[in-house]
Amino acid sequence: xxxxxxxxxxxxxxGAGKSTVVxxxxxxxxxxxxxxxxxxxxxxxxxxxxxxxxxVDLERFQEMIDNNELLEHAEYVANxxxxxxxxxxxxxxxGMNVILDIEVQGARQVYEKMPEAIMIFVVPPSIDExxxxxxxxxxxxxxxxxxxxxxARQEYAEATFYDYIIVNDDADTAADExxxxxxxxxxxxxxxxxxxxxxx
Numbered sequence: 537x538x539x540x541x542x543x544x545x546x547x548x549x550x551g552a553g554k555s556t557v558v559x560x561x562x563x564x565x566x567x568x569x570x571x572x573x574x575x576x577x578x579x580x581x582x583x584x585x586x587x588x589x590x591x592v593d594l595e596r597f598q599e600m601i602d603n604n605e606l607l608e609h610a611e612y613v614a615n616x617x618x619x620x621x622x623x624x625x626x627x628x629x630x631g632m633n634v635i636l637d638i639e640v641q642g643a644r645q646v647y648e649k650m651p652e653a654i655m656i657f658v659v660p661p662s663i664d665e666x667x668x669x670x671x672x673x674x675x676x677x678x679x680x681x682x683x684x685x686x687x688a689r690q691e692y693a694e695a696t697f698y699d700y701i702i703v704n705d706d707a708d709t710a711a712d713e714x715x716x717x718x719x720x721x722x723x724x725x726x727x728x729x730x731x732x733x734x735x736x
Contacts (some may be wrong), residue, residue, distance in 0.1 A: 539629040540703065541567065543650055545636045546714075547643045547695065548658035549688030550570045551669040554705045555558035557658060561718075562635070567618050568718065571624055574600065579616035589699055590620060605625055608645035610636065619646065633718050640691045647697055656714065657698040661705045 548554045562568050574590040584590050592600070597616050600606050603662050609618030616676040617635060627634045636646065636653075646653055660666045666688060670681045700717055 539631050539722065541630070541632040541634060542718065543624055543634050543636065543646070544568075544718060545630055545638060545643050545646055545653050546656050546658060547638060547640050547691070547698070548704075549660075549666060550684050551566050551666050551673070551688075552660050553669070553707055553710070554657045554658045555706045557704055557710045557714055558635055558637060558704065558722040561714040562638060564711070564715055565633075565718075567631065568633045568635060569627060571619055571627075573617050574606070574620050575615060575617045590623070590679055607636075607649050608642040610642055621649075632716060640694045644694075644697065654700070654717065655698040656700045656702060656717060657695045658702045658704050659692070661703055681728065 538610050540569060542622065546554055546558060548693060562570075570587070572588070572590060574592050574597065576594050577587070577589075579585065579591050582713065583589065583591075593595070597609075597618065605621055606673060607616035607624060610671075619638070619642075622637075624634050626712070636643075636648070647655060660669060663685065667681065667685060669685055670676060676684065702710050702713050702717075
């Protein structure tokens with residue numbers, strides 16, 4: 537019997553180190569891939585449809601919303617982005633675990649449509665450490681950092697529906713935890729009941 541994959545939704549505040557943790561975990565496994573989003577923005581010169589994004593026009597995007605073809609969608613800088621259900625379901629059927637890195641509000645949309653998704657929230661050891669990381673990045677003004685910290689606290693308050701919390705104190709350890717969660721989720725009894733059936 538072919539093993540189906542899982543949808544793994546990962547969220548966390550800006551500066552928590554989600555991308556580093558995910559890429560380290562992906563480097564150790566061949567059964568994990570990223571979800572590909574649909575977007576109404578124009579492709580950049582080096583981007584390929586179906587690789588970086590599925591590029592669609594506004595009319596097609598609205599059609600996808602109306603037909604319940606998106607697990608979640610949002611608008612960002614006058615462009616629309618969404619997660620196509622068909623792509624996720626195809627990869628899961630092929631046995632791949634699909635990673636969806638998304639903010640809390642989008643994650644809640646996914647959770648409502650696919651409650652079986654594995655919901656993981658990545659946080660730094662403390663808000664002070666989050667501030668330190670944002671300051672070290674050197675990409676934000678002090679005002680922007682304060683805004684990110686306010687948003688992080690809001691996300692913490694909203695993140696009550698997640699199954700797991702990974703504390704990213706050390707990226708290697710956090711990546712090991714992420715990989716362990718995916719492995720453990722494939723061992724849940726409900727997914728392996730066929731092994732308890734007497735087939736003789």
